[in-house]
Every structure is written in structure tokens, then in C-alpha cells.
Amino acid sequence: MYRERIELLATGGLVEAHLDAWAAERSVAAGPWRRVYGKLKPLRSPWAVLVYEAVGGPTVRVRLLESTDDRAANGLGEIEISSCEDDPALPGLPAVLAALDEPVVVRYRPGNRCTVRGNVEDTGRYVKILTDAVDDQVEARARWDATRAGVLSFAVAEPHGWDGRTQSSWYGVVPGDSLLPHLAGPDGARAARAVGRSLGELAVAPLRPRASVDAAEQLVRTGRGLRRAAAVAPGLADELRRAGDALARAHQDLCSRPLVPAHGAAHMNQWLVDDDGRLGLVDFDRFALGEPEFDVATFLVELRAESSSLLLPYHELETAVLDGFRETGGELDEQRLGLYARHKQLSRVTRTAAALRPGAEQRAGRELAELLASDQSSDWMPASS
Numbered sequence: 001m002y003r004e005r006i007e008l009l010a011t012g013g014l015v016e017a018h019l020d021a022w023a024a025e026r027s028v029a030a031g032p033w034r035r036v037y038g039k040l041k042p043l044r045s046p047w048a049v050l051v052y053e054a055v056g057g058p059t060v061r062v063r064l065l066e067s068t069d070d071r072a073a074n075g076l077g078e079i080e081i082s083s084c085e086d087d088p089a090l091p092g093l094p095a096v097l098a099a100l101d102e103p104v105v106v107r108y109r110p111g112n113r114c115t116v117r118g119n120v121e122d123t124g125r126y127v128k129i130l131t132d133a134v135d136d137q138v139e140a141r142a143r144w145d146a147t148r149a150g151v152l153s154f155a156v157a158e159p160h161g162w163d164g165r166t167q168s169s170w171y172g173v174v175p176g177d178s179l180l181p182h183l184a185g186p187d188g189a190r191a192a193r194a195v196g197r198s199l200g201e202l203a204v205a206p207l208r209p210r211a212s213v214d215a216a217e218q219l220v221r222t223g224r225g226l227r228r229a230a231a232v233a234p235g236l237a238d239e240l241r242r243a244g245d246a247l248a249r250a251h252q253d254l255c256s257r258p259l260v261p262a263h264g265a266a267h268m269n270q271w272l273v274d275d276d277g278r279l280g281l282v283d284f285d286r287f288a289l290g291e292p293e294f295d296v297a298t299f300l301v302e303l304r305a306e307s308s309s310l311l312l313p314y315h316e317l318e319t320a321v322l323d324g325f326r327e328t329g330g331e332l333d334e335q336r337l338g339l340y341a342r343h344k345q346l347s348r349v350t351r352t353a354a355a356l357r358p359g360a361e362q363r364a365g366r367e368l369a370e371l372l373a374s375d376q377s378s379d380w381m382p383a384s385s
Helices: 002-011 015-023 094-099 138-149 180-184 188-204 215-232 234-251 292-305 316-327 335-355 360-376
Strands: 034-039 048-053 059-065 078-083 101-109 113-120 125-129 160-164 168-171 260-262 272-274 280-283 289-290
Touching: 002 015, 002 360, 015 034, 015 048, 015 059, 015 078, 048 101, 059 101, 094 113, 094 125, 101 335, 138 160, 138 168, 180 188, 188 260, 188 280, 188 292, 188 316, 215 234, 215 272, 215 335, 234 335, 234 360, 260 292, 292 316, 292 335, 335 360
Parallel strands: none
Antiparallel strands: 034 048, 048 059, 059 078, 101 113, 113 125, 125 168, 160 168, 260 289, 272 280
């Protein structure tokens, strides 16, 4: 059922036609439309939530609702369109946009949060508008103070205050460009070692985030993704269940230990490099007391996915990351590192399975088959193990 609808999304132009009509009714200049986010919600209505943006135009939420009328939207169901500014979960968004010069919506997740970039008196700002009135500036200030004191060598965003009226958190801009070209070039090992050192510094820093995410919670999160993937790709349900069961058995062998500060999503796109070669780390939305192996595994799995674009062999860069971490953060638990690598690999499979793209189930099946085959080898384990 979902795959037929996804084919329509990819080839029919049905949503785009509705977006054009929506914009025309409001005399809004827009187009061409580009889909920047999509989430499949199996066995629910809406069955999919999408975000579209137009150059120089609005950012909009599209909800595809289940319908009893098979003719509705020619097979997609009812289509509901609204501007991100009208999201009832983010009532502070219009006021934030009005307070910024040249505001641009950077990342909108319907019903959850919206990140906006703009200027205040010619100074760049990033603003996160949240659904919950959770002031995250105390933790941001602690990270900023740690960088100024040299406890953390990498740059983080300077906090500029919490606005309770709009439920928004204001930040400065972390300077720099993408890390990937540096990793992919001849000095890739140096860049990789710097990432490892930075994650080690964070793990031993005197920071105390309010949230905590232990191994059990990571297992719960991965399990949710596996179940969602099985619902949209029933042909993979048995294999996904096998993978989840194997992951749960591996968790039984873990011993508890103290948690430390962890970024929680330290993948490739979170790292920047400025003109002086200094790293910057952004997006601390999942900052919590956790296990450093999760951060390291997150980065390594994403790095491995970029293997085809790397000048140096992947294992050389992997070794540099691990050595860099040991310089500042001490020894890593190889069992946990391998286990969290499997978490991240399975998460990639579940994202592929639930992607709103034709052929998603087939691609996810190939990825999953490779993972299950690797259970008989140590290929997915870190090089040091």
C-alpha cells in the first residue's frame, strides 16, 4: 500500500500541484518546490508528513491523511497544507521570524521544532523554536565557558538567551565549513584525529547535562525504528526481528558504568572547520549523560558510508579517530563500540526502509542482508578489536 503511494509521490507531481494552488490562493510567490523532509507514519493518519520549501518562498507542512475515498488526491489520500508559521505546536515562530532581519528557515520538523537563521543588528543568529518550554541555555553556557577556559578545544555556539514568550533559544554562529572535504583529502588522518580528541575532551569535561541516555534507552530507540521499518517493509519483518533480537542479547552482556557527557548525534554534518583549522561542533539537541562509545560509533559509521569519497583508506581514518580519543578521553570499551556501531548501522537500514522513495524496501533489504552476513565475522567491529 505505502509503496504504491510513494511511487505516486515520486512521479506524479500531485503534491506540487496542490502546493501551487495553495500558494496562488494566498498570492504567495513560490516555486519550484523542493521536498526537504519526509516522514512515513505507518498505520496512522496522517500516514506521511512532508516539508517543502521554495526559493524565496515559504516553508510549508504537508500532511497526507488517510481517506475512505479512493479517489482522494488520486491515491495519496487527503492533502492538508499549511505554512510552518501556522504550526500550532510552535506558536512562537511568527514572532521570532519578525524579530530577525533576513530570516531563513533552516530546519523545520512539524510539531517538534524549527531552527531559523537571521541577523540582529548585522550579527548572525541561530534560533531554535521549541514545543516545550525547556530552557537549554544553562547547559549551553556551561559548554561555552568550557571552550573559553580551554577545557574544550573545539568551538560551540555562544548562547544569547532564552525567550520564554516564544519558547525560543538564541545562539551565535559557529564559524566554519563542512568537515568532509578535510577528511577526504590528504590531511584526512589529522582531521579524523582531531574529531577523536574532541569527543574525548567532551567525555571527560566537567559538564552535567540534565538528561541521561544509557545503553538500555539506546536499545529502546533502535527497537522503535526496527518496528516502524517492519510495518512499512513487511517483507523484511523477520530479518529485522532477528537483528533486534541479536542486539538485545548482546546488551545482556554489558555491565553498568558511570555515564559521561555525550553529544548524542556526533555525525559528519555536525562538525565544522574554520579558516584556522579549528573544529566546531553544533546541534547539541541530544546532549546528555551517556556513553562516549555511542558518539564515536556514530561518527565512524557515517565516515564509513563516505568511504568512496575518501583519499585515504577508511581504516586509517578510523584508527586516527580512536587514537585521538585515547589521547584525551582514555580507553574505549571495544565491546560497546562494536555494539553501538551495530545500532547505527541498523538505524541506517531502518531509515532506508521508511524513506519516501521508490525502491526503499529493496535497498534496505540489501543493506540488512550485508549486516546479517557480517554477524559471522568481525568486519563491522572497530579496527582496534
